[in-house]
Amino acid sequence: MNLTWSHAVLNVRDLDSMLDFYTGVLGFEVTDRGPIADGAPEIVFLSQNPDEHHQLAMVAVRKDDDRPNSLNHVAFRTPDFADVKTLHDALQGIDGIRVGPISHGNTLSIYFNDPEGNGIEVFWDTPFHVSQPHGTPWDTSLDEEQALDWVRETFGADETFEPRDGYYERRRAAAGG
Template sequence: MLQVTKPTPSHFGIYVWDVDKMVHFYTSVFGMVVNDRGVGKTFKAPLVFLSSTPDQHHQLVIAGGRPPEATFSTVMQLSFAVPSIQSLRDLRDKAMALGATKVMPMNHGNALSVYFADPEGNTVETYIDMPFYISQPHGDPLDLSQDDATILRETEAICRSDPSFMPIDQWQAQFAQKISITSPKELP
């Protein structure tokens, strides 16, 4: 069971045209596992619940019923944290092999990302956090053909040249203080 002390984003759902195609895409690219599926009693649409971790029943819900005239996705992005720079490369390649388009690697300084459009046009981000903070939005091109050491060295140089730079642990301590001032201490 996910332990939370205040409202915390935990999962998301998207309406799709082709449920099976989209389930195949997300299970193949991200290794997510189908946990449950069926037709909703309230939403009256086919629903497929996917997760990558045993502490969350679902992290992504694929829901049928996206109207055929809905050619523009209102999803700004679906983001997936990954463990390494190599994971960014591997997932980019898997996604492209399964129909992803609009692939865009980007260096945010505080994270390295690869954005792409899934087969139904939803923007997906895969990212790895960096040990740096710089104010956002920030985006430089990311060349994933470089070796990891070069990417990390260039990222640190980009960050250190930004006036807002600080190590991530310093930023986290400042943000933790900000949260403790503005958040309720305990939920009912």
């Protein structure tokens, strides 16, 4: 068995506002939508990975007003450091969205909530590995070079801090490939 992550499906209250946020702010595209059977609620599929039909889907069946309580957060990777900063700034101006930057040493991340309170992380990989968990707030006004200097200063004294390539080469070797 070699399972790879594909998608998550969220039960939502207000499909239109959730779709506005995920398409307009986060850049997802609706790849398909419709009821799964006659009379069943519509399911909307979202992706921004051309190799994945959907990374997220939403079904408007949620009735409660509670905070989501079983899923801590879903996380998305971006290859561009600048995206994390741009998104951080864009989220600041949206009512009801709280955003906070956290670095795990191996990432520079922002954490925020969607309009229905689901936790989201968007992160950029640093070229480093450090054992987890680690988490320290970082300054999103830094440029890429400054941010990487800060990561080295902040996490570099940990004995497990190393180049990310070395860590993942060992993981692949241990997995037999």
